Amino acid sequence: MDRHQQQIKRERQDVTRRNKNIRNMSKLRTLINNVLQTDDPVSVDPIYKNAVSFIDKMVNKRLIHKNTAAHRKTQLTRHLNSIRKD
Numbered sequence: 001m002d003r004h005q006q007q008i009k010r011e012r013q014d015v016t017r018r019n020k021n022i023r024n025m026s027k028l029r030t031l032i033n034n035v036l037q038t039d040d041p042v043s044v045d046p047i048y049k050n051a052v053s054f055i056d057k058m059v060n061k062r063l064i065h066k067n068t069a070a071h072r073k074t075q076l077t078r079h080l081n082s083i084r085k086d
Contacts, residue, residue: 024063028054035076041083048080 031051038044052073059069 021063024058024061028058028064031055032072032076036079039083044080044083048076051076 031047031054035044035047035051038047055064055069055072058064059066064072
């Protein structure tokens with residue numbers, strides 16, 4: 001079976017992109033969990049802003065769907081509001 005140079009390069013690029021996507025999804029999950037596990041209203045604000053910003057960046061890179069991002073941001077905002085209310 002022939003192995004063309006373009007095919008070899010494409011496979012190399014696929015591995016790089018896959019690893020990058022795995023890293024970004026892991027970071028996204030970590031940021032969301034950090035917000036959801038924080039109970040201090042003062043310290044949650046910068047964590048929340050960082051998480052929402054990263055969610056928006058992942059939508060722009062098409063790593064997650066915009067409706068999924070909206071769902072996650074709503075989840076984080078509800079948690080934030082429940083902390084502030086107490």
